[in-house]
Amino acid sequence: MKRQIWTMIGLSSAIALATVPLAFAAGKARPDPQVQAGRDLAQTHCSACHAVGRTGASPNRQAPRFVTLSKRYPLDNLAEALSEGILVGHGPMPAFEFEPDQIDALIAYLKSIQPPAKPRRQPAAP
Template identity: 55%
Template sequence: MRALRAVAAGALALLPCLQAEPAAAWDRQVERGRALARRECARCHAIGRTGTSPLPQAPPFRSLHERYPVDDLAEALTEGIRTGHPTMPEFRFDPDEAEAFIAYLKSLER
């Protein structure tokens, strides 16, 4: 019985460490996505939780999830986003960049 309690106590002691790693990985993804947004998109879009877009017809990123599921952007981000207006440049992210970018967009939903 003592051995079982010792194992349980050890497992409980490790629990915060196990939970911290996924959170830290998520935070790194979000930060990488934020950097991509700042570099590639901030000229036209409001990329943060507040503010207006420099280009009025460019939607703020914080509202994209209200229009459609941001996970649905993954394919478009890696194949090249093309839009109906000529002012948005076509660009492509590699799959890791797209994943980070989507993580950042999701972080704006909270």
């Protein structure tokens, strides 16, 4: 009788453990469609010169990596430049004029890959 109880407990535990990965997979957040659309735009229109992901070097050494753009520019300020044609200081760049939904998607993507801001150090109290 004791053996049957322990067998049932063991079987129940094994089933419970086997379903844990399924529960995590079901609860896993899906990528934001707007961010995905922005990533696709960046890959299509920008990756020939820029590193558009979180890692890697830009194919054009003068073109900034997208993961560092927030250090150079407020990302929300890029919307106007992207709608009217962006001018840059890193050599020849094709003129791009994006639609408003494309601009929102591209900026959402850029924001999604920026590293978290480092907390500023507070000056020591006198």
